[in-house]
Amino acid sequence: MTDQQLSVQPSTRRDALTFCVFGVLVFAVNVFLYLSGFELHQAVWGLMYIASAALFFLGVAKLIEPPISLMISPREIRYEHRRGTWHIDWENVIRFDIPRVHRGAELEELPYIGFRLKDIEPVLDTISPRLAVHLVSEQRHLLAAALRRELASGGDYTPYYDIPTSYKTASGKVYRGVQALFAVRCEQLRQLLGYDLYVPSSALDRPLDEFCQWLHQVESHRHNVDQL
Template sequence: MPRPHDDRIVYVHPFTRAYAVFFCCFGVAIFAVTMFLWLTNTALAPAAYGLLWLASAVLFLLGCAKLIEPPISLAITPQEITYLHRRGSWQLRWENILRYGVPTIQQGLGHESLPYLGFRVRDIEPVIIAITPRLAVYLLREQRHLLATALRSEKPHLNDFTPYYEVPDRFLGNSGTTYYGVQAMFAKRCEHFRELLGYDLVLSATTLDRDLEEFIGWLQTLERSRQPVSNGDTESNNE
């Protein structure tokens, strides 16, 4: 986690969280209108009432789900980028970043951009050491659809996708350290993303506070404003 006394921390507030109160209020409004119609014996089909009750519940629960998410999704300092989630966090030091950008997939004769921010790293080990197990499990499940999209696009003639879905629970890092369990599974998923998309780590655009391309430009500005690191490491080369 970033040091609290570091006055150079920049926080990113996810844009989608701004809609949380709206969803809650809209859900309550639909519930109130439906209750009024029901109490006044307004002639509506039972199915219509059912849909209205369902819509109000879904909107309210969606708003509540957004409200319990941390108000900050990224904390950026001159030393590192920290991703924050209610299930945990991971950290990525600037000198460990090779590049960042928007992943793309083959679409006909061209490429289609995906709604994600990708990071290609020099060494995934510091990330898998820092990531909390609950967050690793969540990301493995939440990003399965992205893996499926990448496989359909980049490996259309592959008949067996088993190696990509039945991820082994053992991973040998570059340092010679063997990782087990969810750490190993997360590391292998990052390896698959690097193969298919060119990036090890991916963040959904919903965790950002602005358009992807605008965010990347802003991130580059933050990187250029960093103080030179004392150990002589060079800064990353970005897209």
């Protein structure tokens, strides 16, 4: 089996330098006009300073994102985030696709790629605590959307937001703390949407449907992944 890896660059890093440059440029123009005695309303000066800061810090936020969001090898898929990583073996993947929720008689795609696993334990054993906490927080809106669309209206959502004290896997292993919190969230999303782990579209380098098709090709030819 080859050790060749495929890498995916997140779309969130696109135009990062452009945002930084424009932020600095707007600030420089603002300072130049001010020193030149150009008269503007105080609110306009404030808006220009806010705009320059917003552009610059947005660019910085893009720059601090990891240059690679996914590393795909013949053995595993690794998700890279500035708060940590998770990885899953291909042999542990049952299926992956774009999760969907019901909107009336139609299905609406959510901006994620979902992975359904045979066993969540390997992920719980290796995920970094900071990333686990971040994903639980980041996916609150995903859980909310799933609850609204997939559960009967008027249902009690409170149990879905309770903080668990522990989580017991099918093998009998008990997790506590951050691992238990993350495990319960994965289980909830699995019940509602059919998948355990979710990668947002912003972490991908192409549209969701194209990425999903490409990943299926990688899966089919993963022993020759260097040829894709």
